[in-house]
Amino acid sequence: MKFAITSKGDSKSNTLMHRMRTYLQDFKLEYDEDQPDIVISVGGDGTLLYAFHRYKNRLDKTAFVGVHTGHLGFYADWTPEEIEKLVIALAKTPFQVVEYPLLEVIVRYQHGGRESRFLALNESTVKSVEGTLVMDVEMRGEHFETFRGDGLCVSTPSGSTAYNKALGGALIHPSIPSIQLAEMASINNRVFRTVGSPLVLPAHHTCMLKPVNNVDFQITIDHLSLLHEDVKSIQFRVADEKIRFARFRPFPFWKRVHDSFIAN
Secondary structure (H helix, E strand, O other), rough: EEEEEOOOHHHHHHHHHHHHHHHHOOOOEOOOOOOHHHHHHHEEHHHHHHHHOOOHHOOOOOEEEEEEEEOOOOOOOOOHHHHHOOOOHHHHHHEEEEEEEEEEEEEEEEEOOOOOEEEOEEEEEEEOOOOEEEEEEOOOEEEEEEEEEEEEOOOOOOOHHHHHHHHHOOOOOOOOOOOEEEEEOOOOOOOOOOOOOOEEOOOOOEEEEEOOOOOOOOEEEOEEEEEEEEEEEEEEEEEEEEEEEEEOOOOOOOHHHHHHHHOO
16 A cells, blocks of 8 residues: 655654654555555644645545644544554554545636636635625526625535634534535625525535626635636535545544534
């Protein structure tokens, strides 16, 4: 089996990365940064997001596993004290693959057929570079509302515990293939109205944003922030691709929610 390791970059994470690489190579596993079967993320959720985007073209061939060196992460289920156990599990134990849904974002532009496609593990946000964001929101090809406010956030189930939660969105179990649309400070008065609640869309539904004004937009894809000009539409749906996690033991989602937000 071929493996690669990504590190947060701090001294603790780098030390663990080098130790794990040595241990795994002692077990005759091959280190291969280009075509790994397993990618080990050492750090936090941000490190795993980086690893996901680095290997997003190998999602059907690569599985991910996380070691957290800071606070408990939603994607990192091993601690530094457990790396010997993890190494033995990687070297000796067949692993279970758990798949999580991803978000597909397609940005189409004025004046031609050019488009950009992105995959997000957590979420994508849309904001106007200047002033209020004004967007027509379509659901399954039908006009739903005209949004006015600071911005919109579309998240995956696994990303529902991140920025989406801060916006008052629901927490959704990653076994449910869906996306969620949450508002950022919408304008609601006698003239302008939005639904005012997060919306959860199933896998066969598509959400489309169409600009009302000819302005530029700041679009984030997880930790990546991109400026887009001459935008015609932004389409969101559950992606055909999924991220694959290597599981060697149970890692219950609701226990992670409890440990991250409730436990002392």
